[in-house]
Amino acid sequence: MFKISDEKGMLNFNLIHKPKKIILLLSILGLSLLPISALAEPKTDPNRQQGNTIEINGNLINIPWHIDKSNSKSKIAVKISDIGLMQNLGIDLLDSNNSSQQPIQWFSDQSTLSAEYINPYRYLDLSNFTESSQWQIKPEGSKLKITIPPSTIQSLRIEPLSVDSSNLPQNDITFSPQRIIIELDKPTIWQQPNPEIKKRSPSIPPQPSPPLTDDPTTRNQNNSPQPVTPVLQDWSLTLEAKITPKLLSDSPEFFKPSILTKSPNLIPPNPNSTHLQLESKNNQTQVKFSLPPGWRPVVTTLNSPYRLIIEIKPDFLTPKNILWQPGIRWRQDYIKIPKTEASLGSLLNQILKPSQPSVDQFPVYWLEININQPEIKLTPILSNPNARQGTSTLLNIAQQAKVPVAINGGFFNRNNQLPLGAIRFHNNWLSSPILNRGVIAWGKDKPILMNRLILKETLTTASGQTFPLQYLNSAYVEAGISRYTSDWGKSYSPINQQEHIIVVENNQITRYIESNKPESSVVNIPTQGYLLVVRGRPELLKLLPVGTRLQLQSQTEPKEFQNYPNILGAGPLLMQNRQIVLDAAQERFNPAFQQQKAIRSAIAITNNNTLLLVAVHNRPNGSGPSLAELAQILQKLGAATALNLDGGSSTSLYLGGYYLDRPFSTVAPVHNGLGIAITDH
The missing domain is CATH 2.60.40.3500 (Immunoglobulin-like)
Structure with a gap:
């Protein structure tokens, strides 16, 4: 059995000494990391001790742990994060239909450990882990020290x-x-x-190909x-x-x-x-x-x-089907679909080897979320909750939002770190939809919607003259007038050098800010108003003089989205009513993006109201799926409606403190994501 020492004076809940240096050291060693924000100082409880760092034979690894001494009649419960055990100690998690019991395998026939969810982690109780008979465990403040005789x-x-x-x-x-x-x-x-x-x-040496981009403001020089x-x-x-x-x-x-x-x-x-x-x-x-x-x-x-x-x-993926929490199931497996392209090589291969199946298989990681359960809530999660500029890893964003489940979300400009698509949170448009692209919308007691979306805003002067607006709180740049409110942040900085800024307060134009003046570099956004940014249409300035009173009308198309408080956009829309409706050109994605084969993320809903968070990686013999192949994969998973999300290096699926689909070092920062919270109902 485990040997656990509990020395007096060791109930110290402060952070370990110089955590940034330790995290830097762990990065150099290539160990799995949790962000500094995850090392929060827990509340003091004489019967409970917890932390995020484990020292194994002198080597530091960031794994959440928890010790419970509240039951005096039983053994001290030593609990460690389930995915942390798998990724850092080599204990394999086996399929399970009981979220409170987790079968494992480690150099032996399988055994079963008790599991407990303490937001945002799922802990496994190692107290009866008989295979670890020579392990010695001693809590030292926020660090758990484990000594294992080396093999x-x-x-x-x-x-x-x-x-x-x-x-x-x-x-x-x-x-x-x-x-x-x-x-x-x-x-x-x-x-x-x-x-x-x-x-x-x-x-x-490889022949470099021009980079493909999901930023609709950038055109690739070569689409082939x-x-x-x-x-x-x-x-x-x-x-x-x-x-x-x-x-x-x-x-x-x-x-x-x-x-x-x-x-x-x-x-x-x-x-x-x-x-x-x-x-x-x-x-x-x-x-x-x-x-x-x-x-x-x-x-x-x-x-x-x-x-x-x-x-x-090349075929590395081990299937998993684990009920992680009631209403949250972790799945991973290869999904096979018919090959969609008949290249000369594949045709010759079928002639020479006619028995070979003409299918492609993709490693797919997905989470099945039962949104009918009242304790499960969807929420947009942001790299910077206070302003629209910023990126971070999905792990950091999820930890900051205190959600146990997350997937990366919509597109953004990697250069200026600003959003390129819809983000609506609690009825506030943090960023408007663009280019009639696909979105997902949800709200309390409302069915989840996925469709293409436009936000139409119009300004009307006292004389009846109307001015259609391009976008609201968006980094997407087109000729015309765009509007920026305090939901964009406290201030606005010009996105390009050809902008004219109009300040509107209490529905009246109060002043202009010339683009070549020093004050235009950072413009405060009035709390009782907004900014109008005129791009490529300087003649409009004469029609909107200082003192003009304005009336604003705003409406979504389709209209049913108007009353949805939460919306997250990406695109293109892939499926509706179990039929593939992919039309990337209608959503103005450039041709190179339409043809690209890449690692991808998607979100879908099934007919039985199960939400699917999906990450698809490269097929064993080459590239990731095309958009059409992604839609076929989602059909195989039972999707009725589905939406493509940002992909490539942005693709990341998060559960209980860890990435499920890829190593930490391969993940790129993202702007936003979709989080799943577990609340007390």
Whole structure:
């Protein structure tokens, strides 16, 4: 059983010393991180102790933990975040239909741990985790200290791995699937493999293709997809184990950047190989390897004898179906759809290998949210709640909003960090819809709506002259008049250099601000009024002199969106009434974006009122889905109505303090997202 020491005077709830330096150190080591904001100072309770940092054999890892000593008749309950255990200690979470009981696997047959939700984490009770009989646990303030006797590597070998040939890259560069088998004298912990931020090219330098953008203000110079040579990415897996002197003596080449074995069945090292290497220090061993795009390592464990198995292959995703909380189910699996393109290569392949199925499969991560449950609430979440400019990782945004579930949201301009699409929160337009693009809308006792949306605003003078407005609180720039209110922030800074600013207070124009004057760099937005920004139409200024009284009319199209307090936009709209209605051109996405194949995020609703938060990654043999392929995937998941969200490096699906779909180091900052809160009803 666990040994837990509770020394007097250790109930200290202050943050650990110099947390920023520790977090910087963890970043360098490639460990999973929680943001500094997550290290909140908990309330004092003599029977409870909690924190966000665990020290394992002297190494710091950010994992939420909780100790409960309130029941004097039972053992002290030591609880650690479920996904934190999986990603940082190598304890696999198995399928479950009971959110309070979590089956696990760790070097043995499965066992079951009790689970408890304490917002925003789901904790697993390790008190009866018999496989950890030699672990010693001692809480030290906001840090949990765990001492585990390090295992010893008894042997290590590598062997070829057979996979479906259709999942291998169809080009001249060969990457061989492999299995690394590490035999140990006892079970040990390991951290899920993490990729290095830097990538390196194989021996043949790639031909760069022009970047594709979802920013409708930018046109790509070349819309034709260009062939790109895969770029290798370095990964590493760290395990709490040392190497025996004999293994070190017999195999000194293990410490060189080369293949781990002299097996005659393997291709000799070449610039396009996985570059496997082994490093050992301070009772830890790090296995390093390089992978092509779309590949990830799969780690499993076995006993009799104890073995850690690392499979390097393109079809990496392990299916999961876990009821995480009542009304929140975590799913992941490969979804197969018919191939939509008949290239010369694929046609020849069907002629030569007619039995090969003409389907594509995609690794899909999704959360099923039962929105009929009263304690589950949807909310827009923002990188900067006080103004529209800003970006941050979805993990930081979700932690700031104190929601356990989130997915990235709408488009934005990465240069100025301003939104490009609808954000309505509690009836306030933080950013208006643009270009008739798709949105999702919700409200209390209202059905979720998804459709294309326009906000029409018109100014009318006392003489009856009307002026249609382009956009409200938006970074999208078109010739005409746009309006900015205090929901944009306390002030407005010109987005381009050809703007004329009109100040309106109490429905009357009070002054002009010339674009070339110093005062135009930052203009305060009146709390009892708004700013009108005139772009590309200077003749309109003569029609709106100082003193003009204005009346504002505002209406959504379709009108049913007018009474929805919360709206989040992205696009294009993918499905309605279980039918694909994709029309990216109607929503004015540029042709390159329409044709692009990329990692994608989406949101959908099923006929039984289940909300789907979906992240789709690269198919095993290449790129992510096109918009049409994404719609087909969502059909397979049972979607009735569906909307595409911002994608690519923005794609991120968050649950209980962690990303489900990708390593932390690969996530890009985003502007906004959709959060799921669990409230006390």
